[in-house]
Amino acid sequence: MPQMRILITGHTGFKGSWLALMLHEMGHEVSGLSLDPEIESHYELSSIKGLISEDMRGDIRDKVAVLSSIERSNPDFIFHLAAQPMVKEGYRRPEYTYEVNVNGALNVLYAAEATSTVKGVLVVTTDKVYANWDENRDPFSESDPLGYSDPYSTSKAMADLLSQSWSQNSTRLAIGIARAGNVIGGGDFGADRLIPDLVRNTKKNTDTLIRFPKAVRPWQHVLDCLYGYILQMTYTLEGHKEVFNFGPDFGQYFEVERVTNQFLGFLGKGGWKVDNDTHLYEANFLTLDSRKAAQKLNWSNKFDLEKSLELTASWYSDYLQGKNLSKSSRSQVQEYLSK
Numbered sequence: 001m002p003q004m005r006i007l008i009t010g011h012t013g014f015k016g017s018w019l020a021l022m023l024h025e026m027g028h029e030v031s032g033l034s035l036d037p038e039i040e041s042h043y044e045l046s047s048i049k050g051l052i053s054e055d056m057r058g059d060i061r062d063k064v065a066v067l068s069s070i071e072r073s074n075p076d077f078i079f080h081l082a083a084q085p086m087v088k089e090g091y092r093r094p095e096y097t098y099e100v101n102v103n104g105a106l107n108v109l110y111a112a113e114a115t116s117t118v119k120g121v122l123v124v125t126t127d128k129v130y131a132n133w134d135e136n137r138d139p140f141s142e143s144d145p146l147g148y149s150d151p152y153s154t155s156k157a158m159a160d161l162l163s164q165s166w167s168q169n170s171t172r173l174a175i176g177i178a179r180a181g182n183v184i185g186g187g188d189f190g191a192d193r194l195i196p197d198l199v200r201n202t203k204k205n206t207d208t209l210i211r212f213p214k215a216v217r218p219w220q221h222v223l224d225c226l227y228g229y230i231l232q233m234t235y236t237l238e239g240h241k242e243v244f245n246f247g248p249d250f251g252q253y254f255e256v257e258r259v260t261n262q263f264l265g266f267l268g269k270g271g272w273k274v275d276n277d278t279h280l281y282e283a284n285f286l287t288l289d290s291r292k293a294a295q296k297l298n299w300s301n302k303f304d305l306e307k308s309l310e311l312t313a314s315w316y317s318d319y320l321q322g323k324n325l326s327k328s329s330r331s332q333v334q335e336y337l338s339k
Contacts, residue, residue, distance in 0.1 A: 001234060005029045005053075005117070007075035009060060009108060010082030012037035014188040015124075017048045018329070019079060019226045024051040025333050026230070031073035033058055033066070034082060042187025045319065046329040060104035067111040074117040077233055080108045081124050083156070088192045090152030101155035102162065109166045113173055120174035120236045122229055123163040127181040127218060127247065127288050128153040139250070139289035142179070142243045160243075167241045176236035181218030181247040181288050183225045184259075184308055186315020186328065194256060198263060199316050202270035209275035213257040216285045218247035221308035223336045224301045231297040242296075247288030249301055262306065266313035302339045 006023055010016040011032025020030045031054035037043040049055055054073045058065040060082045070078070083101050084090065090097040105123060112118045130140040131147025146161065148154040160177055167175035182194075189196050194210075201208040228246040235242070264270040293299045303311065311332055318328045 001026065003027050003029065004076040005031070005074060006077050006079065007031045007033065007070060007073050008079045008081060009033050010080075011048075011052065012041065012043040013081065013085075014042055014185075014190060015183065015222060015226065016081045017041070017043040017046065017187065018185065018222050018333075019081070019229065020048050020051060021046070021329055022223065022226055022230070022333050022337070025330070025337060029053050031075060032056065033060070033069045035059065038189065040189050042189075042329070045325040046187060047326040060107055061099050063107045063110065066107040067114060070111040070115045070118065074115070076117060076119055077237065078108065078112055078118060078121045079124065079229060079233070080105060080121060084152065086190065086192055087128070087150055087152045090150055090155065094151040097151050098155045098158075101152075102158045105159040105162055109163065109173075109175070113170060118173065120176070120233065122176045122178055122233055122236060123159065124178045124180065124229065125156045125160040125163075126153070127179055127245070127286055129157040129160050129179060132286060137285055139247075139287040140245070141289040142245055142292055164243070174236045174239055175241055176232050177243040178229050178232055179243065179245050179288070180225045180228075181220055181286070183220050183222040184312050185222030186312055186319070186332070187325070194260065195263060195312060198260065198267075198270055198272070199319075202264075202267065203320060208260075208270070208272040210256060210260060210272050211275050211279050212284065213255065213260070213274055214284070215256050216253050216287065217256065218286065218288045219254060219259055219305055219308065220246070220248045220301065221303040221311065223333065224303055224308075227302075227336070228293055228297065228299045231299050232293075235297055244293045244297065245288040245290045246293055246299070247290045248305070250289070250291065252305060253287045254305060259305070259309065263309045263313055266310050267317060302336060
């Protein structure tokens, strides 16, 4: 793969910072546009800033700022990851969620179209874009209809459809769309997420309250997911404007309870109990069919659930012990790329 100039929106976030590290290790020049990182974040703790060519701050709701940043970095390709990514936050702040996820995607596509160096864009949405009102028990494939439910899921479905529409009508840009499931890995400190909640409460020596222990999600290591995005970048730049799912291997779907117990077992500490309070709606069963990515991109998961949880626990163990997390992150990326 030739070296390219690549811009990541949301590069200070969990997935964005791991993507920046992986692309850097592969020899690309990486720039980023994002809000300020949290002090306790993978970006800060693993010193990702030192790998970034143009480290730009801005709100993707600001059309002028987005255009200025993309023109400044002159990328060959853009990974659009910046978003309001939380279901519960979507309920709390629906207007903000729609503005960031829908208008933000529109601003990025507009700026990419207006910047002559940009050849392609990968818009990252989510597995939650699919219509799942009747608790579907089959894995979703890329041809399944999109739906609406909570504000977050609806906003991402809107961004997905917007990107498909822009892709159809653009005569210059190659635009791909990636839909991924629940990624896990070291350095995620997001609110209301399973692994970060377990780590935070273990640090405080308190049990974690689990809302839906029997819920099934498409768990996958963050590096497996991101490598799929990178393969799709190459495919998109060849002129293919397509949608791909990235999730665990067929049949590798596990309940929250199992993931929790295995992770805490690898971590060697921590506990949990059921949260019996009433909670806002979340789908109980959600899985993806990723066979299209296997067939067209020659992509597959290199880490199964056990290995994914082992690596994730190893990173957080280093974090809890105050070790060099830049070294921890880089060694995991290098191990992945060596496979």
